[in-house]
């Protein structure tokens with residue numbers, strides 16, 4: 101791979117990208133493919149944070165009007181990606197199913213069905229019997245589901261690294277272990293970044309720093325409303341082929357990998373952890389509606405993360421000089437209680453499997469915005485700065501199409517899909533829509 105951990109940084113670039121997750125790597129690939137001079141800076145290992153820790157679902161259904169057009173494009177790009185990148189990213193177009201446990205959940209799925217049909221995405225509501233025909237042997241409590249046959253899945257780490265490698269082949273330079281610690285400005289415009297290894301200039305600086313985007317943007321004088329929520333995932337021991345479908349349920353979500361391992365997670369009461377830090381006290385007004393709407397999903401923890409954050413904020417602390425040093429190659433702790441509940445729910449759906457053991461557990465911090473929509477685009481009053489962040493749990497699937505659209509935007513002046521619903525200014529203008537339920 102065209103990684104440059106020790107080579108000098110290229111000083112002069114068309115675009116500098118901060119963050120080596122799927123957003124940054126996809127942008128680097130599509131920009132470099134267009135012939136732009138790109139340098140990507142990553143504070144730790146490439147793809148170490150959300151982009152390798154997610155479930156690997158690539159779905160179009162239940163996206164809402166702002167994201168659905170991006171995912172229609174995304175579905176097309178994902179289907180071509182393995183061949184285009186000449187890499188096995190384990191893409192399987194096995195369909196996506198959102199399960200309704202009770203009839204009370206059906207109206208929400210009916211609304212999502214209408215949204216899919218409006219965008220020409222073949223989707224249908226299935227009865228319990230039809231779900232059982234689709235996924236043989238599936239039992240337990242459910243009345244039906246929403247099924248999109250063209251949805252798919254891919255391997256998170258392999259996909260992100262394949263985009264990074266392809267970006268390198270097209271001339272992009274990628275530097276792991278190179279944290280961006282500040283911005284270079286000229287007359288109010290951002291013209292580059294500073295790192296412990298030196299300065300890097302670029303006509304545009306893309307902030308694709310995942311859950312650290314708020315901290316980074318503040319260094320450019322921008323207040324990005326963003327929170328991190330810790331989500332836990334487990335992989336079972338390898339099982340015989342079960343289903344190619346990605347299943348999204350409240351008690352359990354699952355996806356089987358090519359290796360036979362089944363990833364398990366859940367989205368119901370108390371399934372996600374919110375570790376309070378000093379950031380929790382910013383933009384409270386903007387977050388209150390979405391917090392109240394999803395209050396039951398969150399476990400609120402006040403403890404070490406808050407204490408560590410207070411120590412880092414003290415005058416003279418090392419973190420004041422090197423604000424990302426403590427955040428290199430983080431390993432957030434998974435919530436074992438949640439994962440044990442997932443395991444039990446999975447076994448209840450497949451009683452014929454008997455006891456299923458977990459092989460590995462991990463967690464990732466999901467970066468979320470007040471309206472659970474990404475923040476993508478330039479910023480009024482801060483030329484040279486460009487957001488590509490805040491994917492709110494949807495960014496693995498959206499990485500390639502967003503990278504494609506951002507490359508169009510920077511190379512041609514505008515993207516071919518309407519992205520105005522993702523602009524940063526919506527937070528300033530008080531133009532947020534109604535609070536949404538996570539999903």
Ligand SMILES: Cc1cc2nc3c(=O)[nH]c(=O)nc-3n(C[C@H](O)[C@H](O)[C@H](O)COP(=O)(O)OP(=O)(O)OC[C@H]3O[C@@H](n4cnc5c(N)ncnc54)[C@H](O)[C@@H]3O)c2cc1C
Pocket residue numbers: 118119120121122123124141142143144145146147148149150151152153154155156157158278279280281308309310311312313316331332333424463464465466488489490491492493494495496497498499
């Ligand atoms: C458990 C879990 C399950 C999920 N499931 C799905 C799913 O099934 N489908 C889906 O579409 N999405 C899913 N998501 C969401 C998806 O993973 C994210 O939206 C997506 O990976 C975000 O990509 P990113 O590149 O924006 O951020 P990240 O992958 O978090 O990358 C950001 C990068 O920026 C780097 N960085 C930060 N600050 C600096 C700095 N100062 N200098 C240099 N580098 C910096 C970080 O080190 C990191 O590598 C899930 C997320 C989690 C955690």
